[in-house]
Amino acid sequence: MSCPVFRFAPSPNGYLHLGHAYSALLNAQMAAAAGGRLLLRIEDTDESRARPEFLAAILEDLAWLGLSWEEPVRIQSQHFADYQANLGRLWEMGAIYPCFCSRKQAGVLTSRDPEGQPHYAGHCRGLTANEARRRVASGAIHGWRIDMARAADPEAAVWGDAVIAKRWVGSSYHIAVVTDDALQGVTHVVRGKDIAPATPLHILLQRLLGLATPHYHHHDLILDEQGRKLSKSIGSRSLRQLRQEGVSAAAIRNQLGFA
Incomplete structure (x- = not known):
C-alpha cells in the first residue's frame, strides 16, 4: 500500500x-x-x-x-509547461475550447455557478476547429473553457462552461491543482468547505485526463x-x-x- x-x-x-x-x-x-x-x-x-x-x-x-x-x-x-501540456491533451480530445471573449463580449445567461457568477453563453463554443486554431496560432489572447455539454457530467454541470485557464495568467486554479495533485502523488486533499463546490469539476478533469482521484475532506471554516x-x-x-x-x-x- x-x-x-x-x-x-x-x-x-x-x-x-x-x-x-x-x-x-x-x-x-x-x-x-x-x-x-x-x-x-x-x-x-x-x-x-x-x-x-x-x-x-x-x-x-x-x-x-x-x-x-x-x-x-x-x-x-x-511549472506552467505542465499545465499547458494537460490543456493541450484536453483540447485534442475536444473537452475544452479557447475563449477569446472579454467580459463585455461574453454574453451571459441568467443561471449562475456555485460562486454566484453568471454562466457563459457559449459564443466561442460555436467556433469551428479551424477558426479556433487559426486564432490561437495568430496569438489572439484567449482563455480555456470546458465544454460541459460534451463532458456530460451532471455534478460538474452546475459550473457551466467553466474557465479552467485564464486569459491573463496562462493557468488557473482548476487545471493547475488537478495537474499538481497527480504529479505529486497526492492521495488526500484536505481543504475548507468553501472549496467543496469545485470538487466535482476537479474530479471531472481527473477523469478526462486519466488521473487518480484523491480522497477529499472539506473541513469547517474559521x-x-x-x-x-x-x-x-x-x-x-x-x-x-x-x-x-x-x-x-x-x-x-x-x-x-x-x-
Missing part, C-alpha cells in the same frame, strides 16, 4: 490568517495519524497578485507554528466575530499581526484545537 500524501497549498497574495493555520495544522495532524507525508505547494499562477514577500512570510509563519514539510516546495509559477469567513480581502488579522501582539504559537495551536 502506498504512503498517504497530504498537501497544504496557500497562495502568496497576502499574509496567512487563522483559517490558513487551521488547514495547515489539520493536514499535518492527519498526515501524521496516517503515517503519511506532508507537502507544501505554493499556488501562485496569478502572478499579478503573488509577491515574494508573501511567499517568504508563508514559510516563516508555518515554521513558527511548528510545522515541517518535504523539500523542495513546488512553486506553481515554475469565522470572525461577524460570522464571516476569514479572508485576506476583508482584512482578517494575520498570523504575523497576532505574533507581533505577543500571541504565541502554542496559544494559536490551542485556540484551533491542536494542543
Whole structure:
C-alpha cells in the first residue's frame, strides 16, 4: 500500500490568517495519524497578485507554528509547461475550447455557478476547429473553457462552461491543482468547505485526463466575530499581526484545537 500524501497549498497574495493555520495544522495532524507525508505547494499562477514577500512570510509563519514539510516546495509559477501540456491533451480530445471573449463580449445567461457568477453563453463554443486554431496560432489572447455539454457530467454541470485557464495568467486554479495533485502523488486533499463546490469539476478533469482521484475532506471554516469567513480581502488579522501582539504559537495551536 502506498504512503498517504497530504498537501497544504496557500497562495502568496497576502499574509496567512487563522483559517490558513487551521488547514495547515489539520493536514499535518492527519498526515501524521496516517503515517503519511506532508507537502507544501505554493499556488501562485496569478502572478499579478503573488509577491515574494508573501511567499517568504508563508514559510516563516508555518515554521513558527511548528510545522515541517518535504523539500523542495513546488512553486506553481515554475511549472506552467505542465499545465499547458494537460490543456493541450484536453483540447485534442475536444473537452475544452479557447475563449477569446472579454467580459463585455461574453454574453451571459441568467443561471449562475456555485460562486454566484453568471454562466457563459457559449459564443466561442460555436467556433469551428479551424477558426479556433487559426486564432490561437495568430496569438489572439484567449482563455480555456470546458465544454460541459460534451463532458456530460451532471455534478460538474452546475459550473457551466467553466474557465479552467485564464486569459491573463496562462493557468488557473482548476487545471493547475488537478495537474499538481497527480504529479505529486497526492492521495488526500484536505481543504475548507468553501472549496467543496469545485470538487466535482476537479474530479471531472481527473477523469478526462486519466488521473487518480484523491480522497477529499472539506473541513469547517474559521469565522470572525461577524460570522464571516476569514479572508485576506476583508482584512482578517494575520498570523504575523497576532505574533507581533505577543500571541504565541502554542496559544494559536490551542485556540484551533491542536494542543
